[in-house]
Structures are given as C-alpha cells and as structure tokens.
Amino acid sequence: MAEHDRSAALDSAAGPVRSLLSVRGLEVHFPIKQGLVFDRTVGHVRAVDGVDLEIPQGQTYGLVGESGCGKSTLGRAVLRLEEPTAGEVIFDGEDIAKLKAEPLRKMRRRMQMVFQDPLASLNPRQSVQSLLIEPLRVHGLAVADRAQFGADSSASHLAKVVSMLELVGLPRAALAKYPHEFSGGQRQRIGIARAMILNPDLVIADEPVSALDVSVQAQVINLLERLQDLLGLTYIVIAHDLAVVRHISDTIGVMYLGRLVEEAPSDALYERPLHPYTIALMSAIPIPDPVVEDRRERILLKGDLPSPANPPSGCRFHTRCPFRQPTRCDTDEPALRELTQVAPGRRVACHYAEEILSGEVRVRDADLLIEPVR
Amino acid sequence: MTALDPAQSARPASLSALMGDGMSDEQGTSLWRGAFERLSRNPAAIIGTLIVLAFVLVAIFAPLLAPYEPAKSQWIDQVTPSDVPGPSPGHPLGLDPFGSDLLTQLIYGARQSLIIGVVSTAIGLLGGALLGGVAGAFGGRVDTFVMRLVDIMLSIPSLLLAVSVAAVMGPRPGAIMIAIAAAQVPVFARLLRGSMLAQRGQDYVLASFSLGLRRRTVVMSHVVPNSLGPVIVQATLTLATAIIEVAALSYLGLGASDPAIAEWGRMLVKAQDRLQTDPQLMLLPGLCIAVTALGFTLFGEALREALDPKSRR
Known part of the structure; x- marks a missing residue:
C-alpha cells in the first residue's frame, strides 16, 4: 500500500x-x-x-x-x-x-x-x-x-x-x-x-x-x-x-x-508544485517585487469549477488543465500516487507529473501563458 | 508574512496587557440589556410603554379608580328611549343606555380587555410555540406533518376561525379566549419554527454539537432562547389584535355572556342605535380600543427594532 x-x-x-x-x-x-x-x-x-x-x-x-x-x-x-x-x-x-x-x-x-x-x-x-x-x-x-x-x-x-x-x-x-x-x-x-x-x-x-x-x-x-x-x-x-x-x-x-x-511537505510544494492545478494556483500568487513579478511566467486558469454534482470524466481537472494531453486525461482518472522516483514523499494525482517536472509536457496553448514582460 | 512578530507570541502577559484596553468596565452588556437601553432612547417606545402601563394600571386598580359600582343600572329611570343623559357633575361622561355610569363602565372594560387579551395571547403563544417548537426541533417528517396542519389552520381567515370556535363552544366564560387563541396558534407556530430553522443553520449551533453537547441541550439552551425574540415581539403585537378581536366578537354577540361585566365591544353594540342622538356612547369605547391597540403596537414595533441585530449600535 x-x-x-x-x-x-x-x-x-x-x-x-x-x-x-x-x-x-x-x-x-x-x-x-x-x-x-x-x-x-x-x-x-x-x-x-x-x-x-x-x-x-x-x-x-x-x-x-x-x-x-x-x-x-x-x-x-x-x-x-x-x-x-x-x-x-x-x-x-x-x-x-x-x-x-x-x-x-x-x-x-x-x-x-x-x-x-x-x-x-x-x-x-x-x-x-x-x-x-x-x-x-x-x-x-x-x-x-x-x-x-x-x-x-x-x-x-x-x-x-x-x-x-x-x-x-x-x-x-x-x-x-x-x-x-x-x-x-x-x-x-x-x-x-x-x-x-x-x-x-x-x-x-x-x-x-x-x-x-x-x-x-x-x-x-x-x-x-x-x-x-x-x-x-x-x-x-x-x-x-x-x-x-x-x-x-x-x-x-x-x-x-x-x-x-x-x-507535499509545505516548502517543497511552494518551491516546485507538480500538479497542473497547483502550478496554476502558485503562479497566481503575486510577488511583491515588480522586477521579479514582471519576469516570471504566469499561467491563466480559465473557466469555473465544474459542478460537483456532475464531475468531468477522467481527470477532474482536464476541463481547465493548461497541460492537458489528448485522450488519456479525459478518459482515465489518475490516482493520487507517490512519485517515488523523482520526488519521494510527495503524492500527485496527474498522469503526466513526471513529464511536467522534467519539462517534456508543456502548456499546450500560448493563450494560457502570460509571458514575462521584457 | 513578514509581519509575524515572534516576540509577541512568546509573551502572553504583555499580549493580555495589549488586549486589555477598552475593557475597563467589569460588567458586560447582554442582548436584552442592550435592547432595553435602545428602547429607552426611542420616543415611540416611550409613548407605547406609557399607554400600555396606563391601561394595565387602570385595569388592575379599576375598583379604586371608578366612581361607582359597575353595571348596577341605578339611574335607569333617567334613560328614555330618545335620550341618554350626557355629562353632569355626578357623571363626568354621562350614563350608558342601561343607566350605569359610563366612566365606570369604561374603566371596568379595560379590565375585561386586558384579561381576555393576555390570556388568549398566552394560550395562543403556548399552543403555537409547542407546535412550532416540535416542528423546529425535530425537523424532517414531524416538521412536514405539523406545518401542513398549521397551513390548514392558516388557510381559514382568522376572524372566521375565531367566530366558528366561539359558536361551537357556546356561551361559556372561556370560549372567547380560546376562540381568539385558536386564530393565533398558526402565526406563532410558523414564526417560532422559521426562527428556529434559521438559528439551527448558524455556526454556533454546529459549534455546540462539536463541543459534544447533547441534542436536547443544544435545542433547549441555544436554539430556543435565540429564536424567541421575534415571537415575543409578535406576542405584543398580537395583544393589540386580540383586544380588537374581543371587541369584534362581542359586537357579533359571541362575547362574554354575562351582561353585568363591562366590555368595550359590547358597549359599542349597545350604543349603535343611539349613534345619532348620543354619539359619545360609541366614540368613547371605540377610542379606548383604538388607543390601547395603538399602545401595544407602538411598543411591539419598538421592541422589534431593539431586538433586531441590524439596528444594534
């Protein structure tokens, strides 16, 4: 177990x-x-x-x-x-x-x-x-x-x-x-x-x-x-x-x-969120430093919370997920599993947690990303 | 979170000194005491209270205040079919159509109105509170059953209900009180039940459960006391209506059967055929009913305002 x-x-x-x-x-x-x-x-x-x-x-x-x-x-x-x-x-x-x-x-x-x-x-x-x-x-x-x-x-x-x-x-x-x-x-x-x-x-x-x-x-x-x-x-x-x-x-x-x-342990979660929802949440926290704030990348979370009376099929977050991948996300429900290989002690419910961590899976739509101000 | 000051959390004593300001007086202000203070600043409440107080005092001390014995018809020989003697030095308001002193009858009438008003409202309040309390405390099917019963009672116009109850019970002494109370029961029941439902959703009720209080204790010592405010306000307002309804039922001939007992409503009826020649016979009891009802209404409204959490300053 x-x-x-x-x-x-x-x-x-x-x-x-x-x-x-x-x-x-x-x-x-x-x-x-x-x-x-x-x-x-x-x-x-x-x-x-x-x-x-x-x-x-x-x-x-x-x-x-x-x-x-x-x-x-x-x-x-x-x-x-x-x-x-x-x-x-x-x-x-x-x-x-x-x-x-x-x-x-x-x-x-x-x-x-x-x-x-x-x-x-x-x-x-x-x-x-x-x-x-x-x-x-x-x-x-x-x-x-x-x-x-x-x-x-x-x-x-x-x-x-x-x-x-x-x-x-x-x-x-x-x-x-x-x-x-x-x-x-x-x-x-x-x-x-x-x-x-x-x-x-x-x-x-x-x-x-x-x-x-x-x-x-x-x-x-x-x-x-x-x-x-x-x-x-x-x-x-x-x-x-x-x-x-x-x-x-x-x-x-x-x-x-x-x-x-x-x-996850609280510091680890804030340092490196792994689930797309957490990533989006963390990127919504403003940083009280205009220079850093302008340089960082932010992810927009579109839409509202779906009705809990009729949750989406597959991964519950797939309707709003900026990292969504074809087919698997809307059919298979991901279990909350421990990432023993890459991040021991942390549990994530995402099929692609490792790939997101390594950067293989990126935000699919440029509209959802607020690019840093140059 | 750089505002967190570790020094502060280490010193509870200094913290309590810090929180101490603005709490110099040792006595707190409870909800009812606050309401009383607000009442005493409200002119409508003062007028209402004065009227109610005067009414109650007159009713209680009627034998001392009235110049004569009530309903003795001592001066019946002075009353003719076409004329009732008006004010004179011996009778400041004149006589009534039966040859009694009108002032005496009015003073004793207050007594009758107060007794019937208070008793019927008390019965109505008790019955309504019982039904509403059971519905509010148990909820679910009990609630549905009781409230449908109350809905049926509520669907009958209140005066019609009172008239039917009075007619069925016949000319018994308590009949009129029961009749008026019957019409009030559904109002109180709905009010208390609604108020209890609103309180049951409050966090402090949840908190009581989470502290491990028994269900009975939570309902009796938390939900019910907090739900009573609107019911008490309604009771003062209903007293005004009850006094009017007593008059209405007496007017319809369903009131107290003993003609020796002075009663404002019946005085109105008996004065009816002399309205053109002696209007004071009708106006004076009418005025008494109106002023008393006004007094209770003003008082009730002011009480409602004082107990309303939104008007709390």
Missing part, C-alpha cells in the same frame, strides 16, 4: 511519529432533492469524493483549494459534523465514522473545531464565562488539568477558564462580557479558547483568519502556533489563503472538486 510506504518514509525522516488521524476513502455526498409533494433524489453533490490522508501527531496539515472544492465539508466530516457517505476516519485507532451517538459525544472532547466567522460561532446570548464553562460542564476537566486545578468542579472550572483566557491573551475582565462587545480578533481568541479548553488532541481550523483584518491575522496565526507548541496539538488548517497555510503547515494537501490532487 502506498500509505504504508509513505508513513515509513516519514518515520525514517523524523523519528517514530504516530499517526493520529488517518482518513481512508472518505466520501460525503449530498442528495439533490426535487418534487412538489414527495421528495425524490435526482442526483448527488459529491462534495468529498474519495479522500485519503494521514496526519502524524503534533503536525499541521494545511488544506487548500478554491471555494466549493469540498475542503470545509472534509473538515466537518472528519469531526462527523457532517455524516460521511462512505469511508473511514480513524482517530487514534477508532473509526469515528462508525461510532454510535454516545461514544461519539464523549470522543468529541478530543477533537475540536475553530470556525471561520467568530461572531456567528459564538452564541450571542452567552457571556464569555458561560461560553467557556459549558464544554467543561459537559465533559469535566481533562485528567491532565484535574491535578492542576483541583477536584472541586465549579471552582476548578473557573480557574481553568481564567487560565485559558490568559493563554489566548484576553483579560479577566472579558469573562462577564458578550461576544458582540469584542473586536474580530478578540472574538476569534474566544473561539480558540473554547476549542482548546477541553485539551483536545486534534483541532480543525476552518478558515480561522479569513474573516479577520490582515493586521490581526498574523496575531491569531501566531497564537495557534504557540498553543500547538504548548499543548502538543495536531492541526488541520483549512484555508484559501496560500500564504497563511504555508506559514503554519508541515504538509499541504491541495483539493480540487472533492479530491486531493497533490500532497
């Missing part, structure tokens, strides 16, 4: 790393209903359509892709906030996708989520204190915290809340306040505090900074990194901002139309 080879490669590179989460063949399909009186299902939106990934403990996995590619749905399906249609989500040896309601509820302590819109994700009628104590009431303090904060539940809950506030950089005075009284960055800190207060192992951050001012984004990203070091967290960071993901991630997965098209 390719997965086994890959984790073996990771093991040799960074010592023995335990895989905390492994997702296998995950699918989330939403039925499209129609009908006046009786609903009948006329099709499915394949939001997530067969994703495999492996996340070692303590690492950050960045998930990128344009809106509608299924990255948020994937994140929610991992936490089972969305029911997976098929596949396995193995978290610390247990299949989340098959857990019954009560064990799942208990398991939720260990997997938390940070939401995109901090205001919408906080109940407007709850004060910060009540927001942060609620999860503790439901699950109780984690074993690790009990030693520190004592066994008396309400006093130790409050002590834990105060220390958590301190940790995310909010004053004690925030306790009695309500979400609408804070700024965007402060609200996201509250959201982060709520996710972290249960001492989770895995935190999925769904666009954690895209609703924030640029000046605050860096602070929140730094906070997430600091908490990771402090609490030994494993992150999945979902974002469309490639700069944010690069800064925080160890490994990056690029999604297109419900599937992973490329997965």
